[in-house]
Ligand SMILES: Nc1ncnc2c1ncn2[C@@H]1O[C@H](COP(=O)(O)OP(=O)(O)OP(=O)(O)O)[C@@H](O)[C@H]1O
């Protein structure tokens with residue numbers, strides 16, 4: 001599903017990623033752990049096509065058979081919107097829109113009709129225990145509820161891969177545990193692939209595979 005070979009990233013003189021090789025199978029849940037500053041977010045942003053790796057010979061990123069570096073800007077945006085989902089520590093919901101509207105936005109970007117998008121969004125919100133919160137704005141939801149809305153938004157286009165960066169970083173332990181269980185339920189039900197950066201040891205250990213980053217490299 002994901003094949004990354006020899007990924008490097010430089011910020012000026014700072015060499016942040018120093019040759020990362022990574023192969024992830026469809027339906028696999030992989031966690032990435034490591035000290036602050038090791039390069040985890042940088043790697044996730046590159047795998048998620050939100051940032052580009054430094055151009056180096058023999059460097060390669062293939063996601064679901066697509067060679068990322070050879071896609072045009074326009075095709076890359078389309079690919080990202082259709083095939084990838086993102087969950088961040090700070091959910092970045094749009095404050096002026098309701099829960100239902102926030103979930104629908106990636107579908108609208110993909111030119112899905114309003115009725116289809118809303119039907120799917122409601123299914124997801126129901127699945128996530130939010131059937132009574134469609135019309136609440138983010139400020140009218142608890143932190144855990146907001147996070148679940150963000151998860152529904154990440155799933156609306158049935159992405160092949162979900163990238164999560166500290167997804168439970170600002171949740172209490174019960175909400176965090178529920179979110180973690182949800183990831184596995186989604187994988188079992190929809191076959192999605194997850195790449196999760198986390199400092200949460202329990203979540204990291206639940207994964208099918210735990211990768212450790214040290215100073216810009218994966219060490220295991
Ligand atoms: N845009 C940037 N310009 C310059 N340096 C950057 C930039 N983004 C990140 N860095 C540096 O790259 C290094 C890796 O950052 P990154 O965010 O990937 O770390 P991380 O492993 O996610 O850490 P944390 O666990 O604290 O989130 C850090 O030393 C950071 O200061």
Ligand SMILES: [Mg+2]
Pocket residue numbers: 040041042
């Ligand atoms: Mg980070």
